[in-house]
Amino acid sequence: MKHLIPEFDAMRKRYPAGAESSLVLPCLRRIQEDRGFVADNDIAELTEYIGVPRIQIEEVLSHYTQFRRAPIGRWHVQACRNLSCSMRGAEGVIEQLSRKLGIAPGETTADGRFTLSTVECLGSCGTAPVVIVNDTYHENMSPARLDALIEGLPK
Amino acid sequence: MTGRKLLMTFPVTATSHLLADYRARGGYATLEKVLRQMRPEEVTKEVTTSGILGHGGAGFPAGRKWGVIKLNDGQPHYLCANADEGEPGTFKDRWILENAPHLLLESMLITAYALQVRNAFVYIRGEFDLPYRRLAAAVEEAYAAGWFGERILGTIFSCDIVIYRGAGSYVCGEASALITSIEGKKGYPRNRPPRLTVRGLYQQPTVINNVETLANVTGIVAHGAEAFRKVGTAKSPGTQLVSISGHVQRPGVYEVEYGYPLAKFIYEDCGGVLGGGKLKCIVPGGISTKVLTAAEIEPLTYDHASLAGAGSGVGSGGMVVIAEGTCMVRLLQILLRFYHHESCGQCTPCREGMGWMHRIIDRIVAGEGRPEDIEQLIRISKANDGTTICGMGDAAGYATVGIIAKYRDEFEYFIEHKRSRLDGRLEVAIP
Numbered sequence: 001m002k003h004l005i006p007e008f009d010a011m012r013k014r015y016p017a018g019a020e021s022s023l024v025l026p027c028l029r030r031i032q033e034d035r036g037f038v039a040d041n042d043i044a045e046l047t048e049y050i051g052v053p054r055i056q057i058e059e060v061l062s063h064y065t066q067f068r069r070a071p072i073g074r075w076h077v078q079a080c081r082n083l084s085c086s087m088r089g090a091e092g093v094i095e096q097l098s099r100k101l102g103i104a105p106g107e108t109t110a111d112g113r114f115t116l117s118t119v120e121c122l123g124s125c126g127t128a129p130v131v132i133v134n135d136t137y138h139e140n141m142s143p144a145r146l147d148a149l150i151e152g153l154p155k
Numbered sequence: 156m157t158g159r160k161l162l163m164t165f166p167v168t169a170t171s172h173l174l175a176d177y178r179a180r181g182g183y184a185t186l187e188k189v190l191r192q193m194r195p196e197e198v199t200k201e202v203t204t205s206g207i208l209g210h211g212g213a214g215f216p217a218g219r220k221w222g223v224i225k226l227n228d229g230q231p232h233y234l235c236a237n238a239d240e241g242e243p244g245t246f247k248d249r250w251i252l253e254n255a256p257h258l259l260l261e262s263m264l265i266t267a268y269a270l271q272v273r274n275a276f277v278y279i280r281g282e283f284d285l286p287y288r289r290l291a292a293a294v295e296e297a298y299a300a301g302w303f304g305e306r307i308l309g310t311i312f313s314c315d316i317v318i319y320r321g322a323g324s325y326v327c328g329e330a331s332a333l334i335t336s337i338e339g340k341k342g343y344p345r346n347r348p349p350r351l352t353v354r355g356l357y358q359q360p361t362v363i364n365n366v367e368t369l370a371n372v373t374g375i376v377a378h379g380a381e382a383f384r385k386v387g388t389a390k391s392p393g394t395q396l397v398s399i400s401g402h403v404q405r406p407g408v409y410e411v412e413y414g415y416p417l418a419k420f421i422y423e424d425c426g427g428v429l430g431g432g433k434l435k436c437i438v439p440g441g442i443s444t445k446v447l448t449a450a451e452i453e454p455l456t457y458d459h460a461s462l463a464g465a466g467s468g469v470g471s472g473g474m475v476v477i478a479e480g481t482c483m484v485r486l487l488q489i490l491l492r493f494y495h496h497e498s499c500g501q502c503t504p505c506r507e508g509m510g511w512m513h514r515i516i517d518r519i520v521a522g523e524g525r526p527e528d529i530e531q532l533i534r535i536s537k538a539n540d541g542t543t544i545c546g547m548g549d550a551a552g553y554a555t556v557g558i559i560a561k562y563r564d565e566f567e568y569f570i571e572h573k574r575s576r577l578d579g580r581l582e583v584a585i586p
Contacts, residue, residue, distance in 0.1 A: 025320065025321075086489055126400045
């Protein structure tokens with residue numbers, strides 16, 4: 001993570017003095033964007049950079065569902081399974097994704113191209129069902145749109 | 156039409172979220188008036204007099220929260236906008252973040268001035284991508300225009316803002332967990348007292364308001380508290396952004412004036428049940444509010460007193476329409492799976508209770524339910540009520556007890572016949 005330190009230094013400017021501890025989440029997010037996951041040495045280096053106890057960073061990593069400690073597929077497909085999405089076809093969406101990718105939720109394809117996850121409410125209930133690919137919301141999913149979405153992703 | 160509008164007052168276009176368009180709509184003029192002509196306590200007085208209730212779920216009067224902050228007490232104060240919007244069925248704050256980010260920022264600056272806040276935060280859920288990008292771009296526009304930073308408009312008022320992104324945790328929408336998260340820690344709620352307005356972020360007095368609550372501040376200060384009070388009802392002044400989804404013909408975000416007829420809103424403004432079906436019930440304000448049957452909503456108006464009188468609430472404004480033919484047992488299974496997944500694990504009744512309830516409902520849906528399971532679900536719900544630090548344990552119980560009280564026959568049928576009387580249906584056929 002050391003190459004990100006100039007970015008972290010810049011980020012600090014809008015925080016109040018003495019709020020170093022606040023940097024844990026934004027730094028971890030940036031590290032994960034950069035590497036794809038948070039590695040052991042990232043934790044050690046971040047502990048040193050921010051000056052918080054290592055346990056605080058470990059706890060954050062285990063508490064928040066978006067942080068990862070291991071690499072995943074190039075395309076992270078996350079399907080919402082909460083109420084409004086389930087009422088508009090989410091169960092079919094998840095089945096179709098499992099069938100099409102040949103994996104169950106929580107798994108990654110052997111070629112490392114796709115990881116499939118189910119997630120709770122994404123705040124997109126009016127345009128349900130919703131699927132997120134990496135960071136991007138894809139709303140109003142139908143079987144045809146879902147096929148087109150997956151097939152349209154670059155290798 | 157759903158009554159008078161306070162927020163959705165402009166056409167949404169490809170550029171309506173940008174600073175130039177906001178300025179053309181009169182944006183930042185109220186901030187300028189406040190900084191040049193008003194004292195901080197005058198701003199707080201307007202907001203208090205307006206009677207605006209919190210729009211995040213609890214409906215606590217915003218002015219009373221602000222009133223706890225003591226000016227000139229020599230301590231730093233903090234302001235956080237709660238943009239964690241994670242209550243299932245709720246997507247209304249997204250409308251503000253995507254379409255009116257500068258309205259939120261101007262309101263936060265006015266609030267920061269009123270409460271002597273030097274550093275403000277927006278806590279936004281980690282999954283929100285477009286809302287984050289829109290808001291982040293607006294923050295940069297506002298900094299470049301001199302609305303944030305040192306000595307704003309040449310006055311002695313200075314304010315910085317940070318958009319703090321969550322990372323996937325429902326409980327961080329709870330105010331004390333939210334500040335713990337901004338402190339860079341796991342999002343654990345904490346006991347009160349002390350209230351967060353006494354000891355909040357970094358142990359300093361902190362006001363946390365929902366995005367929509369804050370977005371109303373500019374209008375309240377611009378037009379005065381009395382003008383605001385003329386909209387809505389005496390006990391619920393103003394409007395509510397309602398996000399409506401589920402089995403509804405026209406889902407989306409609607410601005411509803413408090414006091415508007417509830418049935419008219421659902422059947423006329425939102426087009427009624429998807430595919431022309433019949434209404435079974437609604438979740439009025441996020442899944443933690445109790446369901447209301449089609450018959451129950453008929454006499455109701457959309458405001459706090461009316462919904463509370465029916466045993467439910469405005470909650471987070473996240474309304475879910477449920478059509479006749481939907482299996483309430485499987486519906487509750489989705490809710491309990493969610494609560495189990497999101498329990499932070501800090502308090503025993505919630506940590507154990509959510510998992511226990513989830514296992515029971517899974518067992519019922521698998522056809523292995525026991526006759527005592529219904530009472531057991533109710534018993535665990537009651538054991539959670541008021542015994543945990545935050546309201547999540549209570550909320551899961553309200554949802555559970557609410558559904559079982561009104562649809563107990565479906566649970567009894569499922570347990571006795573080992574199958575759903577309604578074929579486990581969650582979706583409705585669209586002709």
